[in-house]
Amino acid sequence: xxxxxSEKPIxxxxxxxxxxxxxxxxxxxxxxxHGHGCWSSVPINAGLQRNGKSxxxxxxxxxxxxxKRGMFCEEEEDTIxxxxxxxxxxxxxxxxxxxxxxxxxxxxxxxxxxxxxxAKAEEMKAHIKxxxxxxxxxxNMDSSSSPKRSAIGVPIYDSVLGHVGKSLKxxxxxxxxxxxxxxxxxxxxxxxxxxxVLFAEWLSLDHVHGWNNIADxxxxxxSRSDAPNSHNPNFQFTPMHGFSxxxxxxxxxxxxMQSHASATEMFNSQFKFEDQFISGDDVCRDLNMNNxxxxx
DNA sequence: AAAAGCAGCAACCGCTTCGAA
DNA sequence: TTTCGAAGCGGTTGCTGCTTT
Numbered sequence: 071x072x073x074x075x076s077e078k079p080i081x082x083x084x085x086x087x088x089x090x091x092x093x094x095x096x097x098x099x100x101x102x103x104h105g106h107g108c109w110s111s112v113p114i115n116a117g118l119q120r121n122g123k124s125x126x127x128x129x130x131x132x133x134x135x136x137x138k139r140g141m142f143c144e145e146e147e148d149t150i151x152x153x154x155x156x157x158x159x160x161x162x163x164x165x166x167x168x169x170x171x172x173x174x175x176x177x178x179x180x181x182x183x184x185x186x187x188x189a190k191a192e193e194m195k196a197h198i199k200x201x202x203x204x205x206x207x208x209x210n211m212d213s214s215s216s217p218k219r220s221a222i223g224v225p226i227y228d229s230v231l232g233h234v235g236k237s238l239k240x241x242x243x244x245x246x247x248x249x250x251x252x253x254x255x256x257x258x259x260x261x262x263x264x265x266x267v268l269f270a271e272w273l274s275l276d277h278v279h280g281w282n283n284i285a286d287x288x289x290x291x292x293s294r295s296d297a298p299n300s301h302n303p304n305f306q307f308t309p310m311h312g313f314s315x316x317x318x319x320x321x322x323x324x325x326x327m328q329s330h331a332s333a334t335e336m337f338n339s340q341f342k343f344e345d346q347f348i349s350g351d352d353v354c355r356d357l358n359m360n361n362x363x364x365x366x
Numbered sequence: 367a368a369a370a371g372c373a374g375c376a377a378c379c380g381c382t383t384c385g386a387a
Numbered sequence: 388t389t390t391c392g393a394a395g396c397g398g399t400t401g402c403t404g405c406t407t408t
Contacts, residue, residue: 086377086378087376087377087378087401087402088376088377088402088403089376089377108393108394109393109394110392110393122393122394123378123379123393123394124377124378126393126394126395127376127377127378128376128377130395131376131377132376159397159398160396160397161396161397162395162396162397173395173396173397174375174376174377174397175375177397177398178374178375178376179374179375181374182373182374182375183373183374
């Protein structure tokens with residue numbers, strides 16, 4: 071920061087509005103050739119009648135190489151929903167976990183589509199809830215099989231009915247029906263099959279692909295026997311690739327977690343699932359955490 | 367066929383943070 | 388320590404194209 075440009079900007083009249091292809095070309099050529107350096111000098115040097123801020127935005131949101139254009143795929147949608155639930159409107163942080171997507175794009179997508187989808191699903195869920203509470207005698211609502219408990223390990227918008235089946239990804243091929251809960255009546259069933267805890271969100275790709283490293287570094291996160299393999303159907307990765315261990319919302323925190331207490335604190339401060347706000351105590355009570363290793 | 371309404375997206379605005387002087 | 392300018396970020400606006408009436 072603190073770019074000290076020798077050329078003092080002489081209050082030029084800045085063009086506004088949509089960018090023309092020529093402007094895009096100029097900016098692209100300039101940045102690719104020289105780098106942006108100080109954004110306020112970019113429009114001057116590139117011969118654009120825009121302000122630096124506008125150039126920066128145009129570059130970041132549209133011209134930057136590697137940007138994905140077009141529809142969001144299912145995985146990306148899930149990731150946004152999950153991260154939004156955890157982080158709120160931290161679009162830039164969310165964008166960090168979606169390579170090729172910009173914060174602006176994600177924000178727009180949220181406002182124009184996902185927000186409504188979530189709201190609709192919540193509405194639906196509320197409706198279902200009222201139906202169940204009015205005829206709950208045949209539904210086992212004890213703590214071990216209630217949707218609340220099941221939801222603990224699934225920081226995904228399981229209420230987004232369109233995603234219930236997809237997001238929850240019941241991975242136990244043998245014992246779990248391959249249903250996607252297509253109709254409301256399935257929701258209770260489906261939740262009872264949910265894997266109990268999913269911590270994949272806190273893992274970086276390194277951790278996903280390099281369990282040896284974790285063990286070798288003594289930075290036990292999850293016991294090695296629980297590493298994802300075919301014998302461990304409860305283990306699951308969500309589509310959240312790229313969670314870095316030090317800049318991610320949880321990566322760093324989780325790795326620095328030194329005790330049950332701090333884990334609880336983190337849960338308490340960060341996790342709000344659905345309309346049931348589950349405390350970290352609730353979660354940790356069900357876990358056996360020792361020496362920085364979390365057994366599931 | 368035309369007007370009104372709506373949705374999606376790009377861009378702008380204003381505030382905050384950060385780093386250099 | 389303070390000041391200033393640049394960058395970053397999230398909220399909002401406004402344009403455009405599509406759909407509905």
